[in-house]
Amino acid sequence: MIGLVYNEMLKMVRKKRLWVILGILVILIPIFTYAQAQTLERAAKQIGTSDWKVVLKQQIIDQQNRLTSSRLPEEWKAFIKLNIQQQEYYLKNDINPTAPGAPTFMRKFVEESVSLFLPLLVVIIAADLVSSEHSSGTIKLLLTRPVRRWKVLLSKYISLLFATSFIVLSTAILSYLLSGVIFGYGGWDLPVLSGFQEKNGALLTEFVHLIPQWKYLLMAYGLSWLACITVATVSFMVSVLVRSTASGMGIMLAAVISGNLLMQLSPTWGAIKYFAFTQLRLTDYLSGRPILIEGMTLPLSIGVLGAWSVVALIIAFVTFSRRDVLA
Amino acid sequence: MHSNHRLRWISIFAVAIASFSILLIGSIMSLIELFRPQTSNLQQSASQKAVSPSSPTVGRIVSLGDSLTRGIGDDSGKGYIQLFREQLQKSSKSEVSLVNLSVSGATSTDLRKQISQPETANLLKSAEIIPLTIGGNDLFRGSGRLENTDPETVEKARLTYQENIDFILKDIRKQNSKATIFVFGLYNPFGDLSEAKQTNEFVAQWNQTAQQVIAKYDRVVFIPTYDLFQLEPKRYLFTDHFHPNQYGYQRIANRLTQLVIDQEGMETK
Amino acid sequence: MNQTSPVLEVKKLSKRIGKRKIVEDITFEVEKGEIFGFLGPNGAGKTTTIRMLVGLIRPTEGTIRIGGYPLQDQFIEAISQIGCIVENPELYPYLTGRENLEHFARMMTGITANRINEIVHLVELDERIDELVKTYSLGMRQRLGIAQALLGSPKILILDEPTNGLDPAGIRELRAFIRKLVHEQGISVFISSHILHEIQLMCDRVAIINKGKIVYTGPVHELVHEEETRIEWKLDPLPSGADALQELPFVRPIEQTEEYLYVYMPIDRIAEANEQLTAKQIKVTGIRPVQATLEDLFLQLTGGGTKP
Numbered sequence: 001m002i003g004l005v006y007n008e009m010l011k012m013v014r015k016k017r018l019w020v021i022l023g024i025l026v027i028l029i030p031i032f033t034y035a036q037a038q039t040l041e042r043a044a045k046q047i048g049t050s051d052w053k054v055v056l057k058q059q060i061i062d063q064q065n066r067l068t069s070s071r072l073p074e075e076w077k078a079f080i081k082l083n084i085q086q087q088e089y090y091l092k093n094d095i096n097p098t099a100p101g102a103p104t105f106m107r108k109f110v111e112e113s114v115s116l117f118l119p120l121l122v123v124i125i126a127a128d129l130v131s132s133e134h135s136s137g138t139i140k141l142l143l144t145r146p147v148r149r150w151k152v153l154l155s156k157y158i159s160l161l162f163a164t165s166f167i168v169l170s171t172a173i174l175s176y177l178l179s180g181v182i183f184g185y186g187g188w189d190l191p192v193l194s195g196f197q198e199k200n201g202a203l204l205t206e207f208v209h210l211i212p213q214w215k216y217l218l219m220a221y222g223l224s225w226l227a228c229i230t231v232a233t234v235s236f237m238v239s240v241l242v243r244s245t246a247s248g249m250g251i252m253l254a255a256v257i258s259g260n261l262l263m264q265l266s267p268t269w270g271a272i273k274y275f276a277f278t279q280l281r282l283t284d285y286l287s288g289r290p291i292l293i294e295g296m297t298l299p300l301s302i303g304v305l306g307a308w309s310v311v312a313l314i315i316a317f318v319t320f321s322r323r324d325v326l327a
Numbered sequence: 328m329h330s331n332h333r334l335r336w337i338s339i340f341a342v343a344i345a346s347f348s349i350l351l352i353g354s355i356m357s358l359i360e361l362f363r364p365q366t367s368n369l370q371q372s373a374s375q376k377a378v379s380p381s382s383p384t385v386g387r388i389v390s391l392g393d394s395l396t397r398g399i400g401d402d403s404g405k406g407y408i409q410l411f412r413e414q415l416q417k418s419s420k421s422e423v424s425l426v427n428l429s430v431s432g433a434t435s436t437d438l439r440k441q442i443s444q445p446e447t448a449n450l451l452k453s454a455e456i457i458p459l460t461i462g463g464n465d466l467f468r469g470s471g472r473l474e475n476t477d478p479e480t481v482e483k484a485r486l487t488y489q490e491n492i493d494f495i496l497k498d499i500r501k502q503n504s505k506a507t508i509f510v511f512g513l514y515n516p517f518g519d520l521s522e523a524k525q526t527n528e529f530v531a532q533w534n535q536t537a538q539q540v541i542a543k544y545d546r547v548v549f550i551p552t553y554d555l556f557q558l559e560p561k562r563y564l565f566t567d568h569f570h571p572n573q574y575g576y577q578r579i580a581n582r583l584t585q586l587v588i589d590q591e592g593m594e595t596k
Numbered sequence: 597m598n599q600t601s602p603v604l605e606v607k608k609l610s611k612r613i614g615k616r617k618i619v620e621d622i623t624f625e626v627e628k629g630e631i632f633g634f635l636g637p638n639g640a641g642k643t644t645t646i647r648m649l650v651g652l653i654r655p656t657e658g659t660i661r662i663g664g665y666p667l668q669d670q671f672i673e674a675i676s677q678i679g680c681i682v683e684n685p686e687l688y689p690y691l692t693g694r695e696n697l698e699h700f701a702r703m704m705t706g707i708t709a710n711r712i713n714e715i716v717h718l719v720e721l722d723e724r725i726d727e728l729v730k731t732y733s734l735g736m737r738q739r740l741g742i743a744q745a746l747l748g749s750p751k752i753l754i755l756d757e758p759t760n761g762l763d764p765a766g767i768r769e770l771r772a773f774i775r776k777l778v779h780e781q782g783i784s785v786f787i788s789s790h791i792l793h794e795i796q797l798m799c800d801r802v803a804i805i806n807k808g809k810i811v812y813t814g815p816v817h818e819l820v821h822e823e824e825t826r827i828e829w830k831l832d833p834l835p836s837g838a839d840a841l842q843e844l845p846f847v848r849p850i851e852q853t854e855e856y857l858y859v860y861m862p863i864d865r866i867a868e869a870n871e872q873l874t875a876k877q878i879k880v881t882g883i884r885p886v887q888a889t890l891e892d893l894f895l896q897l898t899g900g901g902t903k904p
Contacts, residue, residue, distance in 0.1 A: 003702035068431040137686030145703035162343035169346035222353025325652035
C-alpha cells in the first residue's frame, strides 16, 4: 500500500501541478500583501494617524453610517451590527485585531481565502486525479495489476489528502515569508480574541478569551484544511464520474464559485445551508465574524461537510470498483 | 542512483506526513476549542491593560454630528468637513488628521449616547478642532418632518435638544478643555414652501436655544447657516430638498475655514 | 497450476451493454507455449473481449480462467498470470522509462531492481531507459509497453493490435521478438489483429470473430486453402478472355473490374490456364497472386463464391 501511495505522489510531483500551484501562490501573495499594505496606508492617511484605535473607531462609525441606508437588506444590517459589536469589543478590551506583522497577514489571508481561493487551488489537482488516467489511457495498465481496484483508488485518495495538506501548509508558509518583507516577521505572540457567539442578533461575549496568535493560526489553518478536504473529496468523486479533465474541472469550479455566490446573493434562502460549498467558511466560527446565512452553526457546518465527504467517497469507491473501463 | 532514490522517497513522505499531521492537530485543536468554549479570561487582561492606557496620538480635527458632517448630498462625497480639511492643509502646508465620528440620521439624543462611550472620549481628548452639526434630525425628522407642525411636539423636542446640547458640550469640555468647538446652526430647507413662515420660526427658535446654551462655555463658537440657504434654497440644496449640495457644503466650509485660519494667524503671531 | 490445463480458458463469454450484444457466447482455449491469433474486422468485439480477459470489463455471462484461476472470483491470482498491452502502449510520458517500470513493479510483489534491468535488456532499451517517455519513438514505447507486460513473468502475454502504427521493419522486429519470447521463455501469446496476413505469419492457432460471435477456431494452416489462391489477371481483350478463363473447371470467378479479372484457382495451374488463353488468341499482360484478405476469408468460410 505504501508503494501505491508513493506511486501516486510521485506522479503528482512529476506532473508539475503542485509546482504550478506554488507558482500561483508566489505570484499572488505579494499582490495581496501589497494591496493590504496600500489599504492600511490609505486608511491611515485619510484619518491622519496610524493609531489602530482611531482607525477602528472610524471603521465602526463608517459602518454605523452604512446601517442608516434604507436600501441595505435586513440580513446585511444584522451582519454589520454584529460586526460593529465585535469591533467595539476589541476596542473596549484594548486589543488590536489587525496588529501589523506577517502572522496577522497569514490570519487575514486564510480567513479570506478559505471559501474560494484555497478550494480552487485544491480543485486544480483533485479534479483530474482519476480522469487523467482515463484520458491518457494509463488506467488500463493500472487496473490490470494484481491489486484490487479499491486499493488503487484508496492510494490516490491518500495521496490527495497529502497534497491538500501540502497546499494548505504551503499557503501558510509562503504567506508568512512573502508578506513579512513588508509587514515584518514578528507577532506570533500577539493576543487574538476568540469565542464570540451570536444569539438572536446580539453578540455574546461570555466565552470570549485571548489566545496567542500562533495558536489561533494553527487552528484557523486546521479549519481551512477541513474545508479543503471536503472540496478535495467532492472533486475526487467528480474525477471518478467524469472522464474528461476539462469538464471535471469545470463542474468543480462552477460548484465552488456558485457556493460563494449563493452565500452573498441569497443568504435568506435556508436550503443553501445544505450545499457543502456554502459551508466552507469554517474560520468564521473562530474569528467570530458574523455569518450571513441564518441558522448556521458549527455542528451544522461540520455535519454538512462531513456528510458530503462520506457520500462522495462512497459514490467514488462503488463506481470505480464496479465500472467497466470501455475507453 | 539508489541512495538518490531512497532520499526522494523519504523526503516526499516526510513532507506529506508532516503537513498532514500539523493541519490535523490544528483542526482537532480548533474543534475542541469551538465545541467546548472556555470561559472568558479577559477581565484580568483588560484590567492589566487599563493600567497603561495607550493614549492615542490623534490629530487635530474630530468631527461629530449627523449627515451634514458626513457629507450626504455632496456628489463628490466630501462634505464641508473634507473641504475644510483640504483648505486647512493647504494653508498650514502640513497633514491635518481628521476623525469623522458623525453618523447619518443622528439626533442630539444619539450624539449624547455616543459621547458617553469611552473610546469617543479618548479621541476627543487630543482633538484641537471639534466641528459639530446636530439638531436637524430632532427638528425635521424626529418630530415627524414638516407635516407635523404641531407646536407642542416641536416645543417638547426643543427642550430635549436644549438639554442634550448642554450635556454634550459639558462632556466634551470635561474631556478636553482646550479644543475649539464649532457648533453649526440649523437652516430651513423648506424656506421656499408654503409653510415657510411656520418652519422659519421654528428654526430661529432652535438656533436661539443653541446660542443660549453655547454662551455658557468658553471656546465654543456658533456658526450660523440659516442665512446661507435663505434666498435660493434650490441652488444650494441637494435633490432630496433637505441636505446641502456641493455648493451648499462649500459655503459652509468657507465659514469654518475663515474662522479657523484667521485664528491660526492670530496664534502664530 | 495444473500442468495439462490450458493457460487461458474462455467459456460462453457474453457482454451486453444495454440491449446491445457486443460479444456473444465466445469459447476458446490457449495452450501453453502457443501463439494464438484473435482475428476479426474492426468493431467485431475484439477489444471488448480482450478487456474482459484482463479484467477491465465485467462479462455479462460466461467464465474466464487464467492459469486455472477464475478471473472473477480470484482476481489477484488470475491477473498475476497475465501481461498485457491493451490498444496503444500508454505509459506516463512525464516519467522516465525506468520510473514507469518501477511504478508498475510497486504494484506487484517480488520485482527486484535486477529483474527490471533484465527486462530492459530484453527489450533493448538499456540506453534510453532513464530518459522521459515523451522523448521516445512509437517503436520504443511499444517495447517499453512489452517490458511492463513482461515484468511479472506472466504465463500469457495479451497483445491488442500490437502492429498498429509500426512501420514494416518494426513489425518484422516485433514478430521476431515474440517468436523468441515463446521459444526461450515458453510463455503463451494472445494476439488480436484485423489483418489476416499478420496472423498467418505469427500464429499457430486462430479464433475468428465477426459481429460478436466466433466463426472459426483452429490451426492457422488450415485456414487458407493453398489450392484456392486469389489471382489477378490482366487480359486483352478482357471480356472474351474472362469468358475463356471461366470455362476452365478449376477456376472460380470473384469479380471483374475494367482492367482486371479476379478469380480463385490453384496456384500450380496458372501455367495451364495461361496456355489455354494463348491458344485462344488472348494476350495475357499480367498475372499476380493476391494476398488473401479477411474479406476473402469470410467469403470462404460462409462458402459463398460471390460478393457479399
